Amino acid sequence: MEMDQYLEVFIEESKEHLQACNENLLKLEKEPENIAIVNEIFRSAHTLKGMSATMGYEDLASLTHQMENVLDGIRNLKIKVTLSLLDVVFKSVDYLEEMIFSIAEGGDGKKDVTDVVLSLKNVESEYKTAAEETTGEQNNVDEPTASITNYDDFELTVIQQSKEQGFNCYEITIQLRDDCLLKAARVFMVFEVLEQVGEIIKSFPSVGQLEEEQFDSEFHVTVVSMETSENIEKQINKVSEINKVIVNDFYNDSNKTQVHEQIQAQAEVAPTLAPQQKQMNDKEENLSSKSTSKYVGNQKTIRVNIEKLDTLMNLFEELVIDRGRLEQLSHELKHSELNETVERMSRISGDLQNIILTMRMVPVETVFNRFPRMVRQLAKDLHKKINLQIIGAETELDRTVIDEIGDPLVHLLRNALDHGIETPEIRLQNGKTEEGTVILRAYHSGNHVFIEIEDDGAGISREKIIQKAVNKGLIEEKTVESLTDSQVFDFIFSSGFSTAEQISDVSGRGVGLDVVKNTIESLGGSITIHSEISRGSTFSIQLPLTLSIISVMLVTIQNEKYAIPLSSIIETAIIKKSEILYAHNQVVIDYRGKVVPLVNLKDIFEVPTITEDDEDVSILIVKKGEKSAGLIVDTFVGQQEIVLKSLGNYLTNVFAISGATILGDGQVALIIDCNALIK
Amino acid sequence: MSVQATVLKVIVFSLEDEEYAIPVSQVRSIEKLQHITRVPRTEPFVKGVINLRGVVTPIIDLRTRFGIDETEYLNSTRIIIVATDDVEVGLIVDSANDVMDIPVDSIEPPPEIVGSVEVEYLEGVAKLDKRLLILLNLEKVLTPDIRKGKE
Numbered sequence: 001m002e003m004d005q006y007l008e009v010f011i012e013e014s015k016e017h018l019q020a021c022n023e024n025l026l027k028l029e030k031e032p033e034n035i036a037i038v039n040e041i042f043r044s045a046h047t048l049k050g051m052s053a054t055m056g057y058e059d060l061a062s063l064t065h066q067m068e069n070v071l072d073g074i075r076n077l078k079i080k081v082t083l084s085l086l087d088v089v090f091k092s093v094d095y096l097e098e099m100i101f102s103i104a105e106g107g108d109g110k111k112d113v114t115d116v117v118l119s120l121k122n123v124e125s126e127y128k129t130a131a132e133e134t135t136g137e138q139n140n141v142d143e144p145t146a147s148i149t150n151y152d153d154f155e156l157t158v159i160q161q162s163k164e165q166g167f168n169c170y171e172i173t174i175q176l177r178d179d180c181l182l183k184a185a186r187v188f189m190v191f192e193v194l195e196q197v198g199e200i201i202k203s204f205p206s207v208g209q210l211e212e213e214q215f216d217s218e219f220h221v222t223v224v225s226m227e228t229s230e231n232i233e234k235q236i237n238k239v240s241e242i243n244k245v246i247v248n249d250f251y252n253d254s255n256k257t258q259v260h261e262q263i264q265a266q267a268e269v270a271p272t273l274a275p276q277q278k279q280m281n282d283k284e285e286n287l288s289s290k291s292t293s294k295y296v297g298n299q300k301t302i303r304v305n306i307e308k309l310d311t312l313m314n315l316f317e318e319l320v321i322d323r324g325r326l327e328q329l330s331h332e333l334k335h336s337e338l339n340e341t342v343e344r345m346s347r348i349s350g351d352l353q354n355i356i357l358t359m360r361m362v363p364v365e366t367v368f369n370r371f372p373r374m375v376r377q378l379a380k381d382l383h384k385k386i387n388l389q390i391i392g393a394e395t396e397l398d399r400t401v402i403d404e405i406g407d408p409l410v411h412l413l414r415n416a417l418d419h420g421i422e423t424p425e426i427r428l429q430n431g432k433t434e435e436g437t438v439i440l441r442a443y444h445s446g447n448h449v450f451i452e453i454e455d456d457g458a459g460i461s462r463e464k465i466i467q468k469a470v471n472k473g474l475i476e477e478k479t480v481e482s483l484t485d486s487q488v489f490d491f492i493f494s495s496g497f498s499t500a501e502q503i504s505d506v507s508g509r510g511v512g513l514d515v516v517k518n519t520i521e522s523l524g525g526s527i528t529i530h531s532e533i534s535r536g537s538t539f540s541i542q543l544p545l546t547l548s549i550i551s552v553m554l555v556t557i558q559n560e561k562y563a564i565p566l567s568s569i570i571e572t573a574i575i576k577k578s579e580i581l582y583a584h585n586q587v588v589i590d591y592r593g594k595v596v597p598l599v600n601l602k603d604i605f606e607v608p609t610i611t612e613d614d615e616d617v618s619i620l621i622v623k624k625g626e627k628s629a630g631l632i633v634d635t636f637v638g639q640q641e642i643v644l645k646s647l648g649n650y651l652t653n654v655f656a657i658s659g660a661t662i663l664g665d666g667q668v669a670l671i672i673d674c675n676a677l678i679k
Numbered sequence: 680m681s682v683q684a685t686v687l688k689v690i691v692f693s694l695e696d697e698e699y700a701i702p703v704s705q706v707r708s709i710e711k712l713q714h715i716t717r718v719p720r721t722e723p724f725v726k727g728v729i730n731l732r733g734v735v736t737p738i739i740d741l742r743t744r745f746g747i748d749e750t751e752y753l754n755s756t757r758i759i760i761v762a763t764d765d766v767e768v769g770l771i772v773d774s775a776n777d778v779m780d781i782p783v784d785s786i787e788p789p790p791e792i793v794g795s796v797e798v799e800y801l802e803g804v805a806k807l808d809k810r811l812l813i814l815l816n817l818e819k820v821l822t823p824d825i826r827k828g829k830e
Contacts, residue, residue, distance in 0.1 A: 314733025560717065605719035647718070647728060650737045650766040650821065655720045660728060660735045668716040668728050668735055 010055050011104045012303065017044040018100065021093050022373050025086060029376075032081035035074075042071040046152070048096070053206065060099050063113045066120040067092050073124060085123055090373075092116045151222075155201055159250065162224040167198070169250040170229055174236060175218045175243040183213045189239045190221070197232055198225025217243070222250060306399060309359055316349075316356055317643065321666040323349055357549075361396035364442045364451070367406045368393045371413060371440065378417050385424050385435040386417060395442040397449050401523055401543055405451070408516040412453045412539050413438070415513070420457030420537055430534060432456070448525075449543045456536040460529065462488050469494075489529035493517040524550070524567060550644055552661075552671065553620065554637035558607045561669045562633075563642060563661055568674040570621040570628060572636060577615050589630055591621060599677050600632045604656065624678040631677065644671070685784070691777040691812060692759060695747050698776065700805065700812040707760040707767065709775050712752050729769060731760065738769040744820065763817045770820075779812075781805045786814060 024041045031037065045068045052060035067089060073079035092113075099111050151159070159169050172194075176186055187210045194200055202222040205215050225232060229247040236245045323346060330342045368390050379386040397405070421427075421436030428434055439454040462485060469475045469491045475483070493513050520527050524544045531537035544550070552563035553572070573591075580598065581588050587598040598619065602609070611634075619630040642661035647654060658673035689700035690709070715727040715738055724743040728735050738758060742749050755774035760767065789801040800819035805812040 316733075318730075318733045607719070645735045647735055648737055648767065650768050651718060651721060651725065651728070654718055657718065660716070662730045662733065662735070666730055667714050668730050670716065670718060670728075 006055065007103075008303075010051055011100060014048055014051060014096075014100045017048045018093060018097050019369055020044045021048075021096075022090075023369060025090060025093065026372050026376065028081060029083075029086055035077075038071055038074045038081075042068060042075055045071060053208070056208065057099070057103065059110050059113055060096060063092055063095060063099075063117060063120075066117050066124070067096075069124050070120050079123065088116065088119045088123060090377075092120060151202065155222075158201060159222075159224065162199075167224040167226060168229070169201075169222065169224045170232060171248045171250045172221045172223060172232065172236070173218065173244075173246040173248070174221070175245075177241045177243045178217055180217070180241040183215070183217075184211050186239060186241055187211070187219065190236055190242070193235045193239060194221060194223050194225075194232070197227045197235060198223045304359075306360070309356075312359075313356055313643070316353065317662060318666075319349060320353070321662070321664065324664060358396070360399050361545075362399050362402045363394050363396050364402065364405075364449075365393040367402055367409060368440060368442070370406075371409075374410065375413065375417065375438065378414065382417060383423065384417065384421055386421060387435050387437045389437065389439045390441075391439060392442040395444060395449055397543065398545065401449075404519060404523055405541075405543070408519050408541070409440075409451065409453070411513070411516050413440070416453055416455040416457065416537070416539075420455035420459075422458050444545075449545060451541045451543065452538055454536065454538040459533040459535055460489060460492070460531040460537050461533060465489065465491050485531075486528060489531060492529070493527070549641055552640055552642050554640055554663075554669065555618075555620070555633040556635045556637060557601050557605065557633055558610045560605075560607055561637065561663065561667070562601070562605075563640075563669050563671045564620060564622065564631070564674065565671065566639065568622045568624070570623050572618070572620050573630075574616050574618050577617055580617065589619070591628075591630065594628075596621065596628055596630050598630045598632055601672070602632070602634075604677070622674040622678070624675045627678050629674075629678045631672075631674070642669075642671075685782060686780045687783055687786070688778065688780055689812070689814070690759065690775065691779055692757070692772040692775045694741055694745065694773050698810060698812050699741075699772075700779070700781070700814050701759070701761060701817060703778065705761050705763060705817055707762050710758040710760060710769065712756045712758060712771070726771065729758070731769070734767070736760065736767055736769050738771060739821070740771045741820075742771070742773075761817055763821065766821065768821060779807070781807060781812065789813075 021041050021044045024037050024044070028034065028037045028041065045064050049061050049064035049068060052064065070079060070085070070089065074081060079085065095111060095113055095116055102108070102111070163169060174190055176183055180186055191200065191203075191207075200221055200223050203210065204220045209215060210219055223232070227235075229249065233245050233247045236242065323342075326342050327346065330338045371390070372388055375386055375388045416438050421438065422430070422432075424434040427436065437456050439452070441450075441452045441454065443450055465488050466475070466480050466483075469488075470477055470480070472494075474491060474494060493516070517527055520541055520543070526542050528540050528542075529537060530540065551566040553566055553569055554561060554563055556562075575589060579589055581590065583595065587600070588595050589598055590596075601607070618633050618636060620633060620636075621628055621630050642663075645660050645662065647657070647660055656673050656676040657670050659671045660668050661671060663669050688703040690703055690706050691698055691700050693699070710729075710731065713729055715729050717727040718725060718737070724739050724741075726738045726740045726743075728737050730736075740749070741747075750773075752771070753773070757772055757775040758769040759772055759775060760769045762768075785807060786803040786805045788803050790804065800816050802814040802816040805814060
């Protein structure tokens with residue numbers, strides 16, 4: 001079975017549905033009476049079940065199925081939403097997530113789900129006995145003569161419509177002979193017969209299971225056809241090794257659809273019909289969205305390989321360069337119509353550029369939306385009351401940044417919950433509300449995106465950090481007084497630094513904050529802390545909008561142009577040649593009272609000399625951590641935003657060159673890696 | 680054996696007075712000479728990088744690579760963009776001449792002459808009418824292990 005092509009879609013969509021489940025479950029927790037939310041969860045679970053059954057992930061399907069049963073109970077007001085019930089459902093969603101991740105990582109998606117299934121069944125059976133007591137309904141699905149009882153909206157619609165068009169709908173029960181050897185083959189033949197006389201709506205067990213002979217001797221099929229029941233019966237009986245055929249008229253009994261969906265529901269379409277299955281699910285979704293107008297927010301998107309976007313960007317840049325030439329030409333020619341056209345083109349390509357740049361952007365929501373769940377669980381584990389507020393989830397960031405930022409944020413949130421927010425008792429003692437507030441905020445500012453994690457907890461103790469830092473030999477006691485708060489707080493980003501008195505499961509092992517800082521810095525960002533004792537702390541992360549565009553200073557060295565990232569430049573200066581000093585064979589300058597070594601880029605890069613040096617020397621002071629150096633260049637061209645490009649796979653590890661960019665005139669300029677120049 | 684396997688389609692280019700050939704399948708495009716940005720501290724035969732429709736592409740001067748004296752670039756000078764596995768580079772050649780089908784059975788192994796050390800990048804020699812085509816092994820051309828030859 002060729003399933004690979006659907007696998008990616010399956011994984012992505014499953015993740016989306018699980019996310020929707022999670023979000024809605026959280027909502028449900030707040031408004032347990034809101035059936036509309038249950039409906040939405042049910043829909044997600046239902047689609048998930050259909051998809052996983054189609055893809056052949058039985059464990060996934062069976063767990064979602066159980067979950068669906070419980071949800072159905074809630075929907076029909078037969079089960080009450082309680083905390084323990086939600087916990088079970090949350091747990092099953094966790095399991096589902098694990099399975100999906102295992103599939104995504106190339107696993108088989110198998111997992112022992114019996115414990116959750118069991119607890120789900122318990123919940124369900126509680127209500128079932130209650131239901132049986134009140135209505136006296138007999139649940140006989142487990143008996144072999146059971147017929148298909150679970151039709152979904154879509155199937156019912158199809159049946160309804162075909163009836164309106166004069167088709168008959170039959171439920172056919174076929175019993176094979178006990179000594180039948182090739183059951184699957186017989187099933188196939190029966191299906192072939194049925195497909196000739198009409199259309200198969202549903203089968204029970206599913207076609208997949210029938211193919212694998214996962215049934216005793218009996219199966220059920222629902223068919224719409226123009227033929228009479230006798231005719232169909234006769235046709236089926238022509239297939240050998242069949243014991244008995246019962247053809248019943250199907251009548252739409254609303255009870256039938258509402259009564260418990262038992263065992264392998266909605267497995268009507270075989271894996272071979274995967275595209276149709278998908279279509280059906282889509283239709284189903286459409287139908288339901290019509291019926292409940294609340295179900296919105298399904299933005300239409302397509303998935304595009306990020307490489308294709310990069311190619312698009314490359315080609316577009318070429319276009320921009322040609323545009324520049326065209327502009328110049330039309331300017332020289334002074335042809336008014338040509339001028340107009342070129343101007344128009346310039347405007348359009350400007351818009352196009354914006355669109356292409358924003359195409360790589362993803363709202364931080366994709367990272368944020370898993371936090372409410374996490375915070376809920378953590379708050380429970382820590383016996384704290386937490387109110388998580390998310391602000392600005394729609395803020396957009398480059399996809400590559402988004403992929404990296406998740407873990408650091410998880411870490412900071414855990415810290416805020418564990419160390420920041422106090423226990424309810426202490427909070428009350430300190431005159432605060434019992435419930436701690438954690439605000440996760442994202443916003444744009446200039447060329448940066450800020451993400452802040454703010455808590456109204458205990459704050460960070462300056463004294464504790466200083467004490468610890470002194471103990472660890474990071475600072476001397478004498479200098480303590482002169483340190484600013486932010487300098488002190490920076491110490492907690494040193495590795496092996498934890499002020500937590502008690503090491504807990506959640507955080508406080510002293511590993512991590514340095515990793516957080518490193519990750520953020522590797523993304524070209526920075527992190528700062530603001531904290532007030534007993535008022536709370538704010539961790540503020542500053543991130544570049546995208547990784548592919550950076551600000552540089554363009555310089556010339558003789559006839560060559562180089563780009564130096566602004567992030568590593570402290571300042572530029574022009575000094576007299578006489579100010580250059582020699583210290584032990586090393587050229588240095590006195591820069592604001594500090595001795596800074598000079599690096600002559602012309603020598604380092606072996607640039608061919610064309611003009612001789614003059615009296616004034618242009619230098620760039622660059623930094624790497626605490627160290628700095630002065631780079632000698634010939635002229636400063638200016639600041640510019642450039643698109644970062646790699647030198648390709650052939651030229652790897654070029655000394656002191658981190659990449660290249662294409663300038664406005666179409667030429668390539670190399671980007672200098674200052675870190676390699678400072679020892 | 681199918682017909683395709685008996686004929687090799689190649690791009691023919693010249694360096695100095697000799698004609699070389701690379702399989703068409705490895706050639707991406709042929710470009711006119713354009714501004715090359717020098718990349719410092721690389722192998723001498725790496726002339727630098729060019730902007731190939733938005734992609735930064737390294738350029739190798741085949742004359743330097745093969746130890747032929749450098750000459751000034753002329754109007755006929757071309758950059759042949761080739762690709763092997765995951766690398767894409769441009770080769771500077773004197774001129775790109777032809778696209779040809781060479782019968783596979785006319786390809787002979789490179790002649791082994793005493794004293795010629797840098798033959799590892801030669802795939803074979805094909806004789807067609809009066810032309811002699813030298814087939815190149817691109818992978819070997821691109822991997823700079825000429826140090827061996829120098830010693």
